[in-house]
Amino acid sequence: MTSIPTTEQAVRDGGARHILPLSGGKDSTALAVYMLRRFPDTRFELVFSDTGAELPETYQYLARFEAILGVPIIRVTALDLLGVRAKAGRTPFDVVLHEHYGGFLPSPQARWCTRMLKIKPFERYVGADPAYSYLGIRADERRSGYLPGRKPVLISDRPNILPVYPFKDARIGLAEVKALLEESGLGLPPYYEWRTRSGCYFCFYQQIGEWQGLKEHHPELFERAKAYEKAENGRTYTWVDGRSLTDVEKLARRHEIPSAEDLDGCAICHL
Numbered sequence: 052m053t054s055i056p057t058t059e060q061a062v063r064d065g066g067a068r069h070i071l072p073l074s075g076g077k078d079s080t081a082l083a084v085y086m087l088r089r090f091p092d093t094r095f096e097l098v099f100s101d102t103g104a105e106l107p108e109t110y111q112y113l114a115r116f117e118a119i120l121g122v123p124i125i126r127v128t129a130l131d132l133l134g135v136r137a138k139a140g141r142t143p144f145d146v147v148l149h150e151h152y153g154g155f156l157p158s159p160q161a162r163w164c165t166r167m168l169k170i171k172p173f174e175r176y177v178g179a180d181p182a183y184s185y186l187g188i189r190a191d192e193r194r195s196g197y198l199p200g201r202k203p204v205l206i207s208d209r210p211n212i213l214p215v216y217p218f219k220d221a222r223i224g225l226a227e228v229k230a231l232l233e234e235s236g237l238g239l240p241p242y243y244e245w246r247t248r249s250g251c252y253f254c255f256y257q258q259i260g261e262w263q264g265l266k267e268h269h270p271e272l273f274e275r276a277k278a279y280e281k282a283e284n285g286r287t288y289t290w291v292d293g294r295s296l297t298d299v300e301k302l303a304r305r306h307e308i309p310s311a312e313d314l315d316g317c318a319i320c321h322l
Contacts, residue, residue: 055203058217061183062093068182072173072206073099073116073124075109076249077239078187080116081228082217084235086185087122095185097124098176102168103142104251107269108242119236127172143168144251148279156279156288158255174207185215191224242268247308252276255290260306262291262299273300 062069071083083097099113113124129143130136133150147167148154157164184206205214218228232238240249245264246257252265253276266273277296280289289295 056183056213056215058185058215058220061185061213061215062090064181064183066181068177068180069093069095069185070177070182071095071097071185073097073113074249075099075105075112075240076187077228077232077243078189078218080112080187080237080240081231082185082187083116083122084120084231084237085221085223086217087120095122097122098173099124099126100169100172101126101128102144102164102251103128104144104253105249106242106246106252106272108240109249112237112240115237125176127176129168129172132167132172132175154281154283154288156255156290158292164251170207174209174212177207177209177212179211182212183215184212185217187218187228188216189218189224189228190222245308247310253279253290257290258306258309259291259299259302260308262296263302263305264308266300 073079117124129147135146152163188204245268246261252272280295
């Protein structure tokens with residue numbers, strides 16, 4: 052990959068597209084607020100890759116963003132990529148799961164969900180145009196995938212899509228991210244009261260306490276997640292390694308929810 056451009060270098064490039072990928076999480080949302088305010092003359096495209104399985108709070112938060120900031124968010128899905136028409140009750144995740152992966156659930160070892168539902172729809176949207184992808188990696192990130200010396204976090208490794216890290220350039224950390232969201236009138240996404248990050252309601256990176264939180268806040272989604280689990284040909288497919296969601300809901304102890312800053316996970320979904 053060519054050298055990573057600075058924020059100032061990127062925004063001065065009038066011959067490229069400037070794209071702000073949104074996940075519905077605090078960092079990507081705060082970055083959008085920051086960039087729109089700091090560079091009002093740059094034409095940014097705000098893009099959300101919708102799996103069809105996001106939390107209701109995520110969809111509500113993105114709608115609030117559009118209302119408060121007055122900027123539209125472009126929504127892309129794997130259905131566009133696959134040339135499949137949307138149908139009620141059939142999410143992009145369902146189509147990819149059943150028609151391309153034979154019901155084989157994604158896992159930390161087989162993260163096809165990130166590739167097929169987040170990255171590829173984004174790449175299709177950008178196409179072959181030269182573009183900058185502005186990513187909300189903070190200056191104070193200390194998780195293993197974000198540390199100096201590691202491969203930089205990318206939403207795409209295509210040569211025409213160059214990553215830019217404005218928060219790192221400006222040395223913006225968690226406190227400043229929270230302040231940006233509060234000052235904008237958005238505040239933090241409400242799911243942070245019981246969950247560490249954005250992403251699908253059945254994300255396999257969830258801790259036990261987060262699954263219990265899903266059961267408490269969205270029992271219908273917990274049941275939907277349970278319905279995906281199955282035993283077939285001597286193999287058991289579950290979201291949680293070594294136990295089913297039926298096992299999880301039988302637990303007597305309410306597990307604590309760890310800090311997101313201490314957990315590794317999917318950088319693309321959880322920005």
